Amino acid sequence: MIVLLPPITYASRSSFPREGSGNSLRSGYATRREELPLSKIHRSHRHLLTICAFLAGLILAPAAEAHAHLMVSHPVADATGGPPGDIELRFSEAPLAMLSSIELRTATGEDIPVSSKDMGKNMLVVVPQRPLKSGSYTVKWHVVTADTHRTQGTFAFIVR
Numbered sequence: 001m002i003v004l005l006p007p008i009t010y011a012s013r014s015s016f017p018r019e020g021s022g023n024s025l026r027s028g029y030a031t032r033r034e035e036l037p038l039s040k041i042h043r044s045h046r047h048l049l050t051i052c053a054f055l056a057g058l059i060l061a062p063a064a065e066a067h068a069h070l071m072v073s074h075p076v077a078d079a080t081g082g083p084p085g086d087i088e089l090r091f092s093e094a095p096l097a098m099l100s101s102i103e104l105r106t107a108t109g110e111d112i113p114v115s116s117k118d119m120g121k122n123m124l125v126v127v128p129q130r131p132l133k134s135g136s137y138t139v140k141w142h143v144v145t146a147d148t149h150r151t152q153g154t155f156a157f158i159v160r
């Protein structure tokens with residue numbers, strides 16, 4: 001394939017405005033360059049970067065804090081006790097219930113069906129749909145907060 005390019009025309013020297021000799025024109029360029037040294041350009045860029053970093057920090061800082069961390073649970077992780085009526089998880093931020101979940105499993109990996117129960121803004125609560133026999137259980141949770149960030153975790157408890 002042949003690509004046809006328009007002919008490149010170079011402006012002849014005579015087409016430049018002539019102000020004095022060629023030597024004075026060259027020295028004029030040099031003077032202009034001295035007025036805007038590289039270090040000055042870099043310094044102004046550095047200021048711009050500092051401002052950008054500051055603004056990004058303002059925007060990102062509240063978002064980073066909005067991750068939902070598990071504050072406390074019932075049963076408490078690694079606790080041994082009677083069969084709990086529900087599994088309660090309290091987070092540092094409000095989970096979006098539609099995008100969050102709690103799964104309950106036996107030691108052999110059997111999934112125990114749960115129903116959700118509303119117990120307030122920062123809580124996720126589920127009720128096991130059948131009585132929990134003695135043995136160890138795993139609670140696997142994942143939570144999405146309003147900033148779309150996802151956190152997850154697992155803990156276990158033992159039913160005597």
Ligand SMILES: [Cu+2]
Nearest residue numbers: 063066067149
């Ligand atoms: Cu977050």
